[in-house]
Amino acid sequence: MLLIRCPYCEEERPELEFRHAGEAHIARSAEMSELSDDEFEKFLFIRQNPKGLIFERWRHVHGCGRFFNAARDTVSDKFHLTYKAGEPRPDITLMAPSGPSAWANRDPAELNVNTPDRDKGA
């Protein structure tokens, strides 16, 4: 069983107490109504899904109940570190990610966000 360090409980707890809560550091626009459909799609649906290091939100749901952020390797499932929600993203170069694949670690803008042909004429 994985042991995950909760930054609020200040100790490692068994993974059964935690829930995954999606990718971290996705900022909601202050002017949501002014976003284009493409921008909104990027915000709501498009995720990096890298092979290797990923920053994720986790929730200690059967413990202190708090959301926090974690840097995890999706290949080895190793948690590099966890930190409290609201703290800045730690320096990625301090960690050793496993080798990237062809699609890994790309900016969301480079991923599949092309407008379908049927919507272009509208």
Added chain:
Amino acid sequence: MVDMTNVARRPIFAGRQTTAPNASVTVAPPASRLSLRAPAESVAGLSSVLGLDLPTQPKTSASSGSRHALWLGPDEWLVIDEAGADLAALIKPVAAFHSAVDVSHRNAAFVVSGKGAATAINAGCPQDLSLAAFPVGAASRTILHKVEIVLYRTGEDAFRVECWRSFADYAFTFLTEAARDA
């Protein structure tokens, strides 16, 4: 019309208990409970009214007589009064910002004791319950197989397991089987 003479409060599982060679499970008598949430600035005011210092360190508790305050989160406590004091009324005059909800009847509690108590709970709870990691007085919200519980170590060989009332049948049966195996 309901015949009021037949209406009586029946405590959950009253009288049921399991006794195995190494561990026993008994139903704790009814108690009053308070789900308390408050920011750090309000802790001092609430503590003085409750008559105990609300713990601020993770996995700790504070006790005063029959009243216990268990740390659940950075701004959340479960206050238990085994004597049944009206905790919500007690808290009401506090002006400092807080949220207090009486959950006396939401929870049921079991007492697991005996030299196999930790082993019995570990049948469904993945936490390290050694005395070094979970000393007497430690308290934590965690899980017992499929149900969420609040675990409170009251002695070296004694735990109080608080679970939601609707899960009590499952928790009691699970602890019974675990105690027999402990």
